[in-house]
Amino acid sequence: MSEPGLREPLIFDLSKPGRGAASQFPPAPDGAEARRTVEIPQRLRRASRPRLPEVSELQAVRHFTRLSHLNFSIDSHFYPLGSCTMKYNPKACNTYAMLPEFLSRHPLAPEPQGFLACMFELQEMLKEITGMQGVSLSPMAGAQGEFAGVAMIRAYHRARNDTARTEIIVPQAAHGTNPATATMCGCTVKEIPCDRNGGIDLAALEAVAGPATAGIMLTNPSTLGVFEHRIAEVARIVHQAGGLLYYDGANLNAILGKVRPGDMGFDVIHMNLHKTFSTPHGGGGPGSGAVGVGPRLLPYLPIPLVGCRDGRYRWLTERELPSSIGRLSGFMGNAGVNLRAYVYMRMLGRQGMVRVSEFAALNANYLMKRLTAAGYEAAYPARRASHEFIITLRNESRLFEVTAMDVAKRLLDFGVHAPTTYFPLLVPECLLIEPTETETKEELDHFCDAMSEIRREMEREPEKLRSAPHTMPVRRLDDVRAVKQLDIAWKPGR
Amino acid sequence: MSEPGLREPLIFDLSKPGRGAASQFPPAPDGAEARRTVEIPQRLRRASRPRLPEVSELQAVRHFTRLSHLNFSIDSHFYPLGSCTMKYNPKACNTYAMLPEFLSRHPLAPEPQGFLACMFELQEMLKEITGMQGVSLSPMAGAQGEFAGVAMIRAYHRARNDTARTEIIVPQAAHGTNPATATMCGCTVKEIPCDRNGGIDLAALEAVAGPATAGIMLTNPSTLGVFEHRIAEVARIVHQAGGLLYYDGANLNAILGKVRPGDMGFDVIHMNLHKTFSTPHGGGGPGSGAVGVGPRLLPYLPIPLVGCRDGRYRWLTERELPSSIGRLSGFMGNAGVNLRAYVYMRMLGRQGMVRVSEFAALNANYLMKRLTAAGYEAAYPARRASHEFIITLRNESRLFEVTAMDVAKRLLDFGVHAPTTYFPLLVPECLLIEPTETETKEELDHFCDAMSEIRREMEREPEKLRSAPHTMPVRRLDDVRAVKQLDIAWKPGR
């Protein structure tokens, strides 16, 4: 082989006409028995078969098994990807969510009492944890939860005929989904800056809050990894201006059982069950973005909810919640994800819940300390880390001409998934590091050792960083070419 | 790290006192409710806890996931290990054998009709395939099937008061379990040579067969990969001498639906369900070594069998089979393995069964042809390959000072598991190659290309072979040291 090829060929290149995993096909229609069907006219039919791969069952199994080997994952690697809470996903959650009876239930079949009992209890537990009064499990990821939240805020103002409120205040450090959501909800985004310690610039907030303010979207601890301790003040300002407070629950892992968004003054919250409650990340989902609301927004919760009357569980829909912002999914959200979160939460229980935030904080603060001792600069050295923290390589980038991306890629060679890079955008050359509570001290120490080694490499052989990774299935990939010479689907005969 | 260490540490080195996967522990005995138990005296108790690892659930999951990455397997690699039939193990077999109701059944609980129906039908199918009159599923691997077979032969002679028959004839090429089994059964082994074409030396057989002959153990096709076409003659000689014929079914894949051991004159057969019927090899088992018998040995089948009367299935035991050679396992053999074989056989059905041997033979003969074209020497060039065949490197070993082992190790670098090496013992520097029917022509071609490349390397850079493998988690391991400096268990504080 002259040119280097893919480590594992494309499934299309394993294909051969006439091959197939025949035992997966439905039984051949028995000539004698085949039913007369309403004829489907030629004009509605496909002229030629779609170019799907034709492979044997073994080929498919081997191909996807081999592809799996090209991934880092929690099950195989430390994965301190900030803002993503890559904690251990207990196998039990999957095992029990995949019981055949659960899997075989059609969403429109008569209401399954066992499953709905789980969902009802999940709603109740989430209320308790967040200090909210109502919870809907229907949003299918964090961003959809945000959408539901802002839509509820809008519905609230609209119901009060307060129609001028179309601005959503968002701190600069916010996750991209926050402003994007505001736009999707037809709002205008007002960005406010952060202060030196990662807090909200209160003066800027005061300046922007007013009669056009629909609400503010906040993450607390923020995406800068620090807790906004003036949250009561923030709440006062926004509420006084007539706006509502939205809590982006992506960082809920930091405060579980320590402080509740409801008690901080938030009116609405979304949770990322795939983060805090450890449902799998699945290579990019599915998630679940359950929303919780305070009393003002109760009527607007997205449907369906699970209700319970006389010991029978049922879906509550338009009928029971006529003011709901409506449906967000074809059925009832990512039901199976919610079931996994339920199993996880039952295994944690009351005592385990607070342990999550405590040990997430212990791990993050320990890492921050060790990395600063190794010479790295914490973005907010005067602050406690929450469950995550930021280091900035602004000095290193100047001194050694290496970037945060170089460090990230080099870490892969040490068998560690890189932290989140270049987010939040306002900290230059940053790495957002979230170890989670399920990692051992030894794993953290290994990470610190690798980071120390990388720091030494910066000084002595920076090229090693710039050309990293060296041990992955591919070297550094050309992202620019990926855009310029767009190749997003296999084409026959190439 | 100065000294190279293990790719993945020992689980004991991940352990820390006081750590544990707590949600796997049983609920803590509630002080108030703890039952008064019959006191267990100190002298019967353990003084200190066993040194088992103390790790978190994530640590365990990550450790074993990472260990799994250090293996070749059918699901990830072509695995042409001769005599082992490393064909695709359909996932469905596992999925359906692991249905909760099957898994939760205690073997001594009232007889489960659904499970036993499968076992009964499996017995019937195996009878049909082998041309035998009775089948017992209780032997737990091929070797135990052999044991059962020879024990039945002995029981047969004993019942006829023919007690002098204590010799078992075994061809030189036989698998090691054959002579070992004969010894375990208290017999003497009489080895007979093979002729130039891999056949049995009939003269030698005639010479050795006689009044002391209990029976002969044969694999057909033999472990030399060729079919003994004079099998009727062999049967005649042995039967005339008063002995019985034992068929080692390890190579049944070669003849499925083409010729039946019963029709060849065999009195007893074991099958390796983990080979021919594709139950998993599991890193070395579990297997299942079901035995089939002709009319003479019916009374001696190992118990339990599955019987059916009036539509009810039941285990048949000592009561129904008083002459049985007895029980071979604590319960009823490797029940779950048998269930997997059942699922597989139902998916193959009548038509699929013969396809197995046809395509196994096609693949083997194709490979043999291509390898000889590439310059390798087939051990029996005048013969058809069965489902497997042998190449011998006796010339190469002389010319280039490379061994079959070197070729085997070098193959690993090409992403192919090595064929069986140095078996059968009577072919010098041999590789026994069994591609199986589930591999594609492309996979075979890749193997041939690798072998051709290796052949070129032999001539040009033989050191590359001698020092292979180069790309595995470890380089070639020191087997001698493993024996001399025996280290077979971790010890604390090393």
Place this chain on the structure above:
Amino acid sequence: MPFVPHTPADVSDMLSAIGAGSIDELFDEIPEALKAGTLHGLPAALREMEVGRLLTERAAADGRLLNFIGAGAYEHHIPAPVWAIATRGEFYSAYTPYQAEASQGTLQLIYEYQSMICALTGMEAANASLYDGASALAEACLMAIRAKPESRRILIPRTVNPVYAKVAQTIARHQNVEFESTAIDRRTGRTDPDALKSSIRGNEAAALVIQQPNFFGNLEEIDELTDWAHANRLLVIAVVNPTSLAIFKPPGEWGSEESGNRGADIVCGEGQPLGVPLASGGPYFGFMATRLAHIRQMPGRIVGRTVDTEGRPGFTLTLQAREQHIRRSKATSNICTNQGLLVTAATIYLSLLGPEGLERVAASCAERTESLVQALTRIPGVAAAFETPRFHEAVLLLDRPASPVLAALAERGIAGGFDLGASHPELGHAMLVCATETKLDQDIDAYARAMRDAMQLPRGERGRPRRHHE
């Protein structure tokens, strides 16, 4: 401690490294007044053994029904390898492939998935998934509005899944998108072309949504509809069932050759039929495909093939400038986490079935549904509503409201169909039934027997079933 690996020694070592006296101290920036007390409302922790037993009992309580409901989610055979592989930790516990070099497995799989969606739909570009079919339609509507900002009106015939229309409304209404619903042709159970024509006044609609097969299982005259829409400068948003695409004309070829503008503009749909279990409604996944011309308006992740510094091919996320993490308030959508694991399952499913397998699934579904319709319409009081060519669903008309009949069937262990009474009262006492390849003759017989029983029961309302074109 469940899932927390710290030993007491670890805790004290780490605290002293940090310079904190206790874990509590790490939370000292949280004002005391805000601190939560014990979460009394939460139950105590269960061991895995206990939770396993609880869930097993609840699952057993739910039992299993013989299912004949479709209406947007379809029961298909799921090959055993699909979930055996999708749940491998390397897929299950990885996240969005931000670090491409350490995520080639997921990235290549998504590239293969995109290619398969393009092959099925006949389109040029597909994304890496959206949440589900309904929300995918919502995104498609927003995308259409971006592509054709002159108008904010979308035509959604009543032949489109009514929940999809609702979800599109929930999501798009905030951007002042208006949805106009147009009538069903009651004789054919298809979109009424006349209603459509009268619905556009001048040129002010951005797009027409066409569902094929439509919500009733009937096949629309997609060429005519597409030509009409394009002639009127509407974009065509196709909502399709992916299984059906094995046999039906792909949206990329809708419309007549003569029109000079063949093909839908945006294609979306529910991916669930491709190896995803019913599971009370999720997680499923939405797929979306479009023409290359519109790709920068498409929401969601896209994987592209590129090369590394040594020229070796590899895969990476691409065209990220459309997305929220780059474009923030100007992104095409707020979507971030999508439905990766389901895409993994679907890609394995499609690889196993291939063109022939999927075609046979589709053909079998169609045949099974005809068998079901024949068996049920032999029962007095039950009639087929339409005789239009269909895929794997059919509308039945009863001589009484469907709801008590369905309840009676459920008591007999049969999920008999979807009651159209609430969503489509104009059809009369109608219900939607579905039989996929999973339904054997014995199942259809069992349904017919149960239906006979159920129809024997006293009925609230009398009269023979009305077929609307009688």
Place this chain on the structure above:
Amino acid sequence: MPFVPHTPADVSDMLSAIGAGSIDELFDEIPEALKAGTLHGLPAALREMEVGRLLTERAAADGRLLNFIGAGAYEHHIPAPVWAIATRGEFYSAYTPYQAEASQGTLQLIYEYQSMICALTGMEAANASLYDGASALAEACLMAIRAKPESRRILIPRTVNPVYAKVAQTIARHQNVEFESTAIDRRTGRTDPDALKSSIRGNEAAALVIQQPNFFGNLEEIDELTDWAHANRLLVIAVVNPTSLAIFKPPGEWGSEESGNRGADIVCGEGQPLGVPLASGGPYFGFMATRLAHIRQMPGRIVGRTVDTEGRPGFTLTLQAREQHIRRSKATSNICTNQGLLVTAATIYLSLLGPEGLERVAASCAERTESLVQALTRIPGVAAAFETPRFHEAVLLLDRPASPVLAALAERGIAGGFDLGASHPELGHAMLVCATETKLDQDIDAYARAMRDAMQLPRGERGRPRRHHE
């Protein structure tokens, strides 16, 4: 073609490369007369969908019983990770690690397993598994005979699992090994030391088998028995329950310090309690451990740690000169394939439970069994046979034969225990019950209620239960 990937083009290409006109020709060395016709007795192929449905229906027909049977197989909680990982293709579909360099995963796992078995048993060397507990005892007996060839007699008290004794006999009798069964002490339910003493005449026995806990769940006085055996120059073969070893004296320490020869010589047992499902009896696995002095007599695979050519540590099969593939007719055993996958499961299980978890499982089992015994013996006609310290099984005496009572319990969904009537008539109307950590109070109550009902039924035989030491 199911599982065969060849296209018609492949077949003709390959045949022409071979130079054969048809596939049939490849079988031309098989004499025509021998060729099989169609296998009419086999059913037609089923698709995975069909076989899945068949098996699901059969499993459902079997249902689930609330299980209180032990007698050699024990129902324990199996952590979800155990089988999620053991069924990964890399473990599930690999074979015996002949090619060490491509099998380090399996090899290291077995090394860890051997280490764990040594830790549990207190022995120096363990093998990589045997088929199951019963056949492991057979192998242990043969091993004892090899280690002590002066004698071919083995003492097996009737306190040992009777099936184990039978299997040992089936397997070892061909090498002229004699088994002598010695009596139970009917008062304590332990091995009767006097019976033992009288069973050896001179010095002609090779070994004594001691099961701890014994078949009845009772704890033997292992120190006394071991000392006695060693004093009489018998080897001690310990048959142990691995769970119980978390709390009980390991066989490596059996015997008194003063004896100067502490420890069993060979240890074996059933590994099933360590994460292996009951599954109608298998696959399970047998474990075996011994002193280093006897290692060359031990059957089965052994993994050793070594280094590669660069000094990196690694693992490989070792001491293979004991085995059939090297030694052939002179091997220690004919065993080849063992129970690798179950060892994988057990190693994961033991890693998850650890010393504390396993101790708590053992303690919980003991406590649950006491609860069960208390609940059942409150019922008139039910009494405990022994008051000897025990683990997680107990013999109950009934006032009537156990078999109809067990049948009545089964009708109530309860697998109530093992009828000792056939194997141990000397105990009277006895049955063996077991409760593991999986049994909640509500389960024990359910059993007691059902037992009360069952004992209310007319009984064949009357009389209050006899306790043998009354």
